[in-house]
Amino acid sequence: MPESLPDRDALAPFEALLGSGGVLTDPALTGRYTRDQRDLMQGETPAVLRPRSVEEVQALVGLARAQGFGLVPQGGNTGYVGGATPEPGRRQLVVSLERMTRIRAVDPLNFTLSCDAGTILADAQKAAEADGLFLPLSLGSEGSCRLGGNLGTNAGGLQVLRYGMARDLVLGLEVVLPDGTLFSDMRTLRKNNIGYDLKQLFIGAEGTLGIITGVVLKLWPAQGQRATAWLELAAGAPIPEMAALVRRETSDLASTFELISASSLGLVTEMRGAETGLKAGPGGAVLLELTASSDRIPLDDVLMGCLEALMERGWVVDAVLAQSETQRRAFWAVRETIPEGEKHAGGSVKHDIAVPISRLTDFLARGAALLAERLPDVRLSVYGHVGDGNLHYNLVVPAGRDRVAFTREIEASFAHDLYTIALEYGGGYSAEYGIGRFKRDLLERYSDPARLRLIAAVKHSLDPDGIMNAGALV
């Protein structure tokens, strides 16, 4: 252990509280908690704490205060902006909620799921399914991300178009505050106007205002029926108009509208070393899925009608309809493999852009012109959820270039010009991933003074000693 880190004595009370498996100090065990998902930052921690109950979380916060430690809440450590990575030199203990995974209740009449914040997202989905219900939060990392992290980052995902983001799905929350007290608001109430909606303060706060320990999520009836299509887009197909037409023609039954550029599809083909069987048109491709809970809705007919309307306008040149669950999964596998395809090609520099949906076409045209002018030889991989105006605007690291050095170079110049374009259209530079440790300078650079003052005031009033995730966001 480095000299600057505390000796065993400082950690002894935590061991007494959490038991031997509750405090990890061996670097062989703590390594996976201290390295960020994108391998851009090597963090450092005296110990990883693994509480099993809300009471243990409260007690460990008290101990950390007494011993002068900072705390970094961590879920699945799948975040992309270093928000869950303890900073070297800050004496930050990682608080992993991986042992707090209890499904507390599923209520089929209230359409709610109450569970511990350490629950893996996929397990929460399964718990809902077991009762004929549906939790629409769904992301590529759902097998390893945890609900606390999903709320900490206000995760979006694949079904935002119809159901909204994590923030829109929360009815109740339980949070251990920086002074160790418990804010318990695990209500299943839909209508609740009792003062400020305090739970929203902790959603998207990236662990800087407290440790979320429990959550009540909204559920929907299980979506037993699906109709899925892969669309090949014509050159210049207008994405905003297409998405609006799909909503109208399907009576808002579309849960997914994923844009996939030809180059992103190409990365998947390269990685697999074989054709995917799916093609992109000159304007790219869209994975479109409609879902319904009732068998009485002729979903295939609705989809066909929608495709005809898109083709009549010349926006879609061809479409493949999934004829079986296997084929549907094959469509999805292509979409979900894009991040791996980027890794296989040498990695990518990610720009997590959002613009109002109506400005997507303008943004894409300006972005392409900027890239052609500044980095004509760099491959672009653009894909995204569209429903939330969110695009992954990723630059593939050129062969032979060091990924980290290339990332730093892009972030120092090109990225700023791209963000400026997004901001001009009323958009932003962090749509999904938050600010974390990697985008703090952007928050400072692009926020007006009133916003920064409010952020500082909220942080100071809840966490005056800066114990919670210092260095992230604020």
Ligand SMILES: Cc1cc2nc3c(=O)[nH]c(=O)nc-3n(C[C@H](O)[C@H](O)[C@H](O)COP(=O)(O)OP(=O)(O)OC[C@H]3O[C@@H](n4cnc5c(N)ncnc54)[C@H](O)[C@@H]3O)c2cc1C
């Ligand atoms: C393949 C892949 C696909 C992805 N797709 C998407 C996507 O479609 N949409 C999307 O939004 N993101 C996506 N992500 C990013 C990431 O999965 C999400 O940000 C996710 O919500 C993070 O959850 P986590 O449990 O891993 O959180 P972590 O990475 O552990 O933490 C993220 C932040 O939340 C805080 N936090 C964690 N737990 C708590 C808690 N209990 N209380 C308070 N704060 C807490 C942390 O301190 C940190 O600031 C993807 C990532 C990968 C690797």
